[in-house]
Amino acid sequence: MNILGWIFMTLSMLSVLSLVVYCVSKVLFYAPKD
């Protein structure tokens, strides 16, 4: 895999992971309980 491949894979995964961690943690820990 070339350097651009690593960059695209890492950036794509980091974008998705940061979004999912942000959303799930907000739902689990910050949102008012049902």
Added chain:
Amino acid sequence: MSNVKEQWGSRIGVIMAVAGSAVGLGNFLRFPGKAAENGGGAFMIPYFVALLLVGIPLCWAEWAMGRYGGRQGFNSAPGIFSVLWKHPLAKYLGALALLIPMAVYFFYIVVEAWCLGYAWNYLTGSLMLGKNPSAYVDFFTKFTGSAKDGALFSGTIQPALIFVAITFLVNYLVVYRGLSGGIEKFCNIAIPMMAICAMCVLVRVLTLPANPNAPDQTVVAGLGYMWNPNFSALLESKTWLAAAGQIFFTLSVGFGVIINYASYVKPKKDIALSGLTATSVNSFFEVCLGGTITIPAAFLFLGATTLATFTGNAFGLGFKALPNVFAEMPGGQIFGFLWFFMLFLAAITSSLSMLQPVMAFFEEGLGLTRRGSSMLMFVITLMGTGFVMYYSGEGTGMDAIDFWAGELFIVVLALVQAIIYGWVFGIKLGQDELDSGAELRVPRFVQFVIKFVSPAFLIWILIATLTSRITEEVPGKGNLRILDRLNNQTQLAGFLIVMGSLVFLWIMVFFAGQRWKREGRA
């Protein structure tokens, strides 16, 4: 009047159910193939553009319209559309949101049964056929009956029929138990289980040594095959179309599911954060897991040349190529089972979501009980699936229904929803609905995107899809593909089934409209 109004049991439950609906076979089989053949890592640029311009905004629009309709006492798209747009035609447009999940269920359940069948055959060892690629092609051909039409109904009872019967039964047992008691509970277990199976397979794939027969075929090289960017692909419209199509396919946008599921959210409860969370969970399964398992594993054992023949064919990649990989992989039998069981879980959480919108309509539009709506839906889907299973030769029956319902009408429905939300319901009301109870502030520009950008984008997709389907060359069949479809007996029958289902739903919608009028609801 309709039965006692159902509601989700918990916040996590609705997120799991919507994510379960979105996470399906496409995340693990379709996405990696599309990315690899459309620019690799560069594919992620149009992918994220489509996600931001169409995917997330339209998901939010569907959540907002769904909960608004639910507050007015409607859970089905025809009812919801009729309160969003006070016009006699509105409820008939809503019938599209019933047709798509129903018609897609006709064939999706068959593929779901293949996954269960393959998982079972790995568990029993029947699919460990050694290093013999043709053995796996033969197994697939025999198991799915793709050699000729009627193959599954000749001679003794074929295993595929048994697995279809089991998946049918499981689906209807779950939906019969209702929204929170059935679908929600099932998804709460299935999604984490799916994640665990996927992580096991991922760890196995990433720790595989290089292929001893071809030392340059390593996992890292496989990741390179998937992720190395080819920027010239960005200049081709087909790359952008593939990315937009993938976003549609993966998020269940324009599918009629989110609008129905959102209608069961309690008033004043958040939908903005829930919608984004469900979308992000789906993207996690797709990009982080789908993007690292399928292609690298297949590359390691098959090499670039063989793999290239499978990337445009999700079923070929999943059911013909990957069994070769498990045959050579240490512990292949157990990982083969985990892989196909995970695909089965991904599929069943999606197929459950296809039943609920139509059953909700039968209940609130025709006054049926849960038992009645289940029975009616069972009979309809049995006929549709029977067609797909009988016309199994080269998967033509499946392809016919998928083309009209899963490829064309899905874009039409998304466009209808974007127009109703942006131009009829209004972005002011839409924003208010999203803001009500919101635990996440939806930026104002999203409303502008839904009103102007999404419809323009969708019109472009619709025109590009139609154009490519008219001019696309099909080997041995000339180049007028849509017309070819109607000249082929099975393709024509598939088209008539889809259109016949639409006419049937329109008639039901007419009677529902009369009923709602009598009740003073519409």
